[in-house]
Amino acid sequence: MATSLKPVDVAIIGLGAAGGVAVLPLARAGLKVAGLEAGTWMDPHRDFHADEVYNNVRRLVSSSPKAQQECPTVRATSSQQARSAGVHPMMNAIGGTSIHYWAQSWRLKPWDFHTRSESIRRYGPSSIPAGTTLEDWPLTYDELEPYYDIIEQEVGVSGKAGNIQGRIDPAGNVFEGPRQREYPMPPLRGAGFTDRMMETARKMGWKPFRPPAAINSQPYRGRAACVFHGYCSAGGCHVGAKNSTATTTIPDAVRTKNLTIFDKAHVTRIITDSNGRVTGVNYIRNRQEYFQPAKIVLVAGYTYENSRLLLLSKSKAYPNGLSNNHGQVGRHYFGHWSSNVSALLPYDINVWYGLPAQGVTVDEWADDTFDHAGLGFIGGASLHVYTERHPIEAAAMNTYGRAPVFGSAWKKFxxxxxxxxxxxxxxxxxxxxxxxxxDLDPEVRDPLGDPVCRITAGGVRENEQRALQHAQNKMEEWFRAAGAIEVTKPPNNGPGISTHAYGGTRMGDNPDTNVVDRWGFSHEAPNLGVLGASVMGSSGARNPTLTLQALAWRTAEHLVKNWKSLAG
Amino acid sequence: MIDRMNSRDVSRRALIQSAAFVPLAALVSSAQQTSPAALTPAQMKTLVAFIDRLIPRDELGPGAVEAGAQIYIDRVLAGPNAGEKDSFIQGLEAVDAYAKRVHGAAIAELSAEKRDQLLAELAGGSTPESQFFNRARRLTLEGMFGDPYYGGNKDFAGWDLIRYPGPRPAVAAEDQGLNVDVKPYRVSAYGVKYGH
Structure with missing residues (x-):
């Protein structure tokens, strides 16, 4: 039997990008929080290195063993057999994926919050792609703006505002929604090549800008500035300039003495009573099983694990999985469609150093920034050119048919x-x-005997394929204008498993089509909340982390303000 | 000032050209002295003869063998990549059998020209021998261009070849300029004792 622990106010499952920020407003409000994390602290000196073999070949920062044993299976369509998706940067560590991510910290556009109604208004009902379950979000950009602002300040985001309360500044992103104030740090400096690409885009009449990043462009709240050493992607920051939750909000929450971290805690089930309220969480630590009673449970794992844990947590009140009496857990899932268009330039671009967040972005061909009439798709893609190239990756370059792949001619090339x-x-x-x-894989199980998550990717999407192809052509134009002599546009068949995974516990007002309400709480189990990109109903044309963090903070604040009604 | 080796550096080129006449047999015997961890001495000899033509020493500098890529490969097959050791050795033996069948001798006995011909036959194909070529090439690149901590990239030969200036503690804005020759920082991420 599980050992029952001292009850807490809130149990959070997962201290990553989402759970790692939500603990702070809860702990500041005086709630007693148990942070249950399957991983533990990583040590910047021991665990983070300027080493491609370590970070990128062996993936020793981004692939923790437990997560790999729980790796989802994937298939294109429901008629196929799913196969293990292989290595995935799903993470077990305090700080989670925010330790090794690119730290691009975007706000979504106002349009992203009501893509369905705006597309119908501008282009008519036939513009909505066949088969999509897209709904308008249950909140607007303006409602989320204060929380974007909080995260930018608390976590630390560098950037240049393009729209402060309606005042447009062409040094920033002129297409962004209005912000209440400037970023707390200036943008990361440009590199020679990104400056060249910025100048080229301007000559083309586009409005490029240096994108926001949760990377310190200058010392911030006692933490160091970025040193641009070139080992940011899939690596941790040895100087603490990457603002993972492990170096920002989690230590702040620990200092309140209201957050207790239970590391190496492998949560197996969320427990419910006969009335359908959650009562706490079962977890295994050092082969011992524990029950952590809690008045509120917040699920904050990776998107794949959020759906899996709910589906595994069956009970009398929820025979098909927790909060799944409407059959919506796992639905509205999608991976982010993305592409790497690469180019060979006839000059030394010197992007060895830097980091993927050091770059230049163009938003002309994303969202609804341009007129889509007659194009056959809605949305588009952001274009982002960046620095950081590692030597093995560089030597393994495409030879474009200009040289053999071995021998002296290859060396010269x-x-x-x-x-x-x-x-x-x-x-x-x-x-x-x-x-x-x-859903749950019918065959593949983790070492505890529980089914892993199965992804049914759903096959090719004409809308996303056309949108991405359109953007790839724009990227090629941009590269050609900068002098590129070769441009490679990979085929667009959509992601299987994705580092940007959305949905499965979608947020919306209608309980028939959504798992959580506009505040992130279950439509069925009133004291269960869900945090992470699993609540997002569309992706936007940019990285999800800042948005899921703003939503997580908002859910936590809602809980604090409505403690009595939610905690019962 | 720029002190890197590059193709425009005539005196350095002359120096390396003289090094290019080291016979293969000498390289093989030096490789044998490293007491392989995953491969037998005979397998190591075959691997060395193979990767010696993948990235040969020439006027642009050391090749894969001088950089110690075979040491990297042997170590990873004994350690983190132990799961592929058997299939790698099978592939190596299949390519050696191919060499005997098509070119009349084991790889290690073939001339440089014959080995180049063999590699050209394997590159870009889809046979098991071509799959070995791709995997051996990939591991050779990891050894030659990875941090010297792992046994390859001796004297930073790989990084010099592609003009990668090396990981350094902090990078100044001027080190990120277009067309800038950044002075190489020849230090492993794990300290000065590696790479020589």
Whole structure:
């Protein structure tokens, strides 16, 4: 039998990007919080290195063993057999994926919150892609803006505002929604190549800008500034300039003495009573099983694990999984459609150093910034050019048919060209569809005997495919204008497993189509909340972390303000 | 000032050209002295003959063998990549059998020209021998261009070849300029005792 522990006010499952910020407003309000994290603290000196073999070949920061043993399976359509998705940066550590992420910290656009109604208004009902389950979000950009602001300040985001209360500044993103104030730090400096690309985009009549990042461009709240050493992607920051929750909100919450961290705690089930209220969480630590009673449970794992844990937590009140009496857990899942268009330039671009968040972004071809009439799709993609190239990756470059792949001719080719390849990141406004969902794999199990999550990706999406192709062509134009002699546009068949995974516990007012309400609390179990990108009903054309953090803070604040009614 | 080796550096090129006449047999015997961890001495000899033509020493500097890529490969097959050790060795033996069948001798007995011909036959194909070529090439790149801590990239030969200036504690704005030759910082991420 599980050992029953001292009850707490709130049990949070997962101290990553989402749970790691939500603990702070709860702990500041005086609530007693148990942070249950399957991983533990990482040590910047022991665990983080300027080493491609360590970070990128062996993935020793981004692939914790437990998460790999629980790796989802994936298939394109429901008629196929799912196979293990292989290595995935799902993470067990205090700080979670925010330890090794690129730290691009975007606000979504106002349009992202009502894509369905705005598309119908501007382009008519036929503009909505067939089969999508897209709904308008149950909140507006203006309602989330104060929480974006809080996260930018508390976590620390560098950037340049393009719209402060309606005042447009072309040094920032002129297409962004209005912000109440400037970023707390200036943007990361440009590199020679990103400056060249910025100048090129301006000549093309576009409005490029340096994008926001949760990276210190200058010392911030006692933490160091970025040193641009070139090992940020899939690596942790040895100087603490990457603002993971492990270096920001979690230590702040610990200092209140109201957050107790239970590390290496493998949560197996959320427990409910016969009335359908959750009573706490079962977890295993050092082979011992514990029951942590809590008045409120917040699920804050990775998107795949959030749905899996709810589906595993069956009870009398929830025979098909917790909060799944409407059959919505796992629904409206999607991975972010994205693409790397790469180019060979006829000059040394010198992007060895820096970091993926050091770059230049163009938003002309994302969201609803341009007129889509006659294009056959809604949305688009942001174009982002960046620095940081590692030597093995560089030597393994495409030879574009200009040289053999071995021998002296190859040596000459990489000697001249390994420092001349640019990568980009194009992120598409991605929508949920009926045929894309998460459930429990009927065959593959983790070491405890529990089924892993199964991803049914749903096959090709004409809307996203066209949107991404359109953006790839714009990226090629941009590269050609900068002098590129080769441009590679990979095919767009959509993601299987994704580092940007959304949905499964979607947020919305209608309990028939959504798992959580506009505040992030279950429509069925009143004292259960869900945090993370699993509540997001569309992706926007940019990285999800700042948005899921703003939503997590908002859910936590709602809990504090409505403690009596929610905690019963 | 720039002190890197590059193709425009005539005196350095002359120096390396003289090094290019080290016979393969000498390299193999030096490789054998490293007492392989995953491969037998015979397998190591075959691997060395193979990767010696993947990245040969020439006027642009040391090749894969001088950089110690075979040491990296042997170590990873004994350690983190132990799961692929058997399939790697099977692939190596299959390619050696191919060499005997098509070119009349084991890889280690073939001339440089014959080995180049063999590699050209394997590159870009989809046969099991070509799959070995791709995997051996990938591991050779990891060894030659990875941190010297792992046994390859001796004297930073790989980083010099592609003009990568090396991981350094902090990078100044001027080190990120276009067309800038950044002075190489020849230090492993794990300290000065690696790489020489």
């Amino acid at each position: 990489v000697h001249d060209n390994a420092g001349r390849v640019a990568s980009t990141y194009l992120q598409t406004n991605t929508l949920p569809y009926e045929t894309s969902y998460l």
